[in-house]
Amino acid sequence: MTGLPTTPDGASRRTATTPRRRGLLRGLVRACHPVPGLAVTVVAMVLAAGVGLTPGRVVLVGAAVLTGQLSIGWSNDWIDAARDRAVGRTDKPVAAGTVPMTLIAVAASTALVATVVLSVLLGSLAAAALLIGVAAGWAYNLGLKSTIWSGATYLLAFGALPVAPYVALPAQPWPPWWVPVAGALLGLGAHFANVLPDLRADEETGIRGLPHRLGARAGVIVMAVALAAASVVLGAAPATTSAVLALTASTAGIALAAATAVVAVRAPQSPVAFRLTIMIAVLDVVLLISTAP
Template identity: 60%
Template sequence: MVVQRARRRTARGLLRACHPGPTLAVTVFTALLAWSAGHTLASGMLVTAAVLAGQLSIGWSNDLVDVRRDRAVGRPDKPVAAGEVSESAVRAACGTAVLACVVLSFACGWRAALVHLLLGVASGWAYNLWLKRSVLSPLPYAVAFAALPAVVTLALPSPAWPPAWVLVTGALLGVGAHLLNVLPDLADDEATGVRGLPHRLGTRVVRWLAPAVLLAGSVVAAYGPGGGSLDATGLALLLGCVGLAVVAVVARGRLPFVAAVLIALANVVSLVLRS
């Protein structure tokens, strides 16, 4: 019984340490993009699994890199810093995720693998290790989110790059998500020496800038597929994104980031419905 409880505790800690919200969101987006692109069930599951493994490695490595900072500011939402799961267990899980990510990515084809590993996963790790403390902190998000639809289309039997407007939409969503994701933690980050672009801009600027960037992505997603025209579905989704952007401006805590995820989901749905 003691061993079973310890295992369950470790499993819960690993789940919380992987940043389950963003990890689940990116995985769902990948599945929707795979369906939209015309993947079979098997190939769609394969590319989704590859992205999931990469996201798990990024989430776990983030908590490992930040463990001392999180302990210094007493972050109760960080299971490694709070002692809910050991660093060795997270390190082992992270290594397993990296290995699985490499194997699954190359199973999707070498083109998709190189884009996923060198642009998607490497960007996430670069953010965790270095860029989150620099003025270039949004760059890994822009690159990784732009690369995601390319991973999906390059994993098709006839590999192809997605249209430019899709890449631009992904990049804008990535930057907006980054700005809103760090918003609740600006004070704690500043106290431990983390000064990315949002920290330099300040809370007030970020609270307005992030929704504006997300809405720019929504406009590109709405108008891009039609080459300048907007149908009823696109208009409805765009208006919904405007409402969510308002929530991102006025809400506090994690609600702005939830609004960002919903805006991203609306744009993916727009892509799926209009593909």
Template identity: 70%
Template sequence: MTCSAAGRSATTRQRWREWSRGLIGACHPVPGIVVTSLVVVFAAGVGVRFGQVVLLGAAVLTGQLSVGWSNDWVDAARDRAVGREDKPVAAGTVSVPAVGLAAAVALTATIVLSLLLGTRPGAALLIGIAAAWAYNLGLKATIWSGTTYLLAFGALPVAPYAALPGQPWPPWWVPVVSALLGFGAHCANVLPDLRADAQTGVRGLPHRLGARVSGVVMAVALAAASVVLGIAPHAMPTAYAVTSASAGIALAVMAAMFAVRSPHSPMAFRLALVIALLDVVLLVAVTNVV
């Protein structure tokens, strides 16, 4: 191999690596991995069979990929307008058509995988995906932005129950806790982008409330999820109820402090993820007792 051919080969490999990193970054990997992991843990905890857990995890993961890629695909022009160098599409690391194609492929995969789970669990997952895509396609700029998170996360825990033999419905407080966590995460996730969103005309519910009020609303939603989880299940020890509610409230207050003092910091969102992890572990513990 000549020096020039070797140089071209090295350049090609470098471009592929950059393109791959850009595509991975554009899928919003952290929330996608967290949501998928929590659903898998929850499904295994409530007794879903191993094969179904794997299929459920694959359906949720591809759905999260489709949501992340479609977000950057739809927002490409806005991200470029405000100089979002942290976004691979805006930075030019990966092209808009490539991200759009990846979103379409992932969406197709999640539809197929969801339906393979069965009608009811598949419908629950696809309702959530539809809500998330509706958010990306325009509802994020309206007062209904939070509603999409309530619907998407409220439907999410229905799928593991529907994948169980007999397809039972979850106790009412399971989707309520999940919906509250999703709504709180929405407020926390939007806070760092308020300034950039304002420049491009995006005015979802947190934008209309403002950074400080959104921080308080976020804390109330996250704390309420822990309180419901602590008091709603019957026949649980008082110590459990107090511990669950207290831990959630304490973490929610910490998240609110970060949101109010440094609304453009990602710390509030990270604490929201910690609260979600704690509540999912407690959900698994509770559903194996009640």
């Protein structure tokens, strides 16, 4: 008898497996692109609450949007794994080998099924609006990101997204024209803000979307104009908006868009411009709710 404690083999395996599982979980969280995914979900829920959906329906909207964003984020890292490895993207868990391809494929597919089910529970019109956005996201990942139509996927997805809370109401009212227009403009601006930091790495692997074809300088201009235009539309279009609110909202939107452009020019590799875009989106949603009929 040595008097030393012994550890059963099963306990040893469990001890070794726990850090591996935690690593996989962290990798899945990183691979889903959590910041934009959560931002889109929060914006959708705030809008859903603002137009008058019940708390249960607001949560359902959030769940449908979140699972859709998860499916898009995971499918992006799944589909782009070879490209990401080619340019040494160690920040991408699948490319770095910390998350297996089979796991990310199962996660993306499961999230896609979940968002279809959750969307259908909101009604056919709301489901159509939400699933158009998810389909656009998957189409972008599957190849449109490398074409001149890359921006069209964002226009479609973010133009359709704010329609869903309106048509999920019992009377299924169609939103005013300026709601999807502002959403589409925000989406286009977000596309450029998201892509600009990766222009060089993308071009090395053959990705030639709209921002790549226009170039960094023109891309910054398009981004700023789209973001500013969204705020101008929301400030000036609603008939219920006072002149003071319209001027204030439009001025603030233009100023924030200009600040985003400055950041994008001075620090093109930084994600700050994209995060400023999220801030503009949140402010625009608050403005939309305050002027919604």
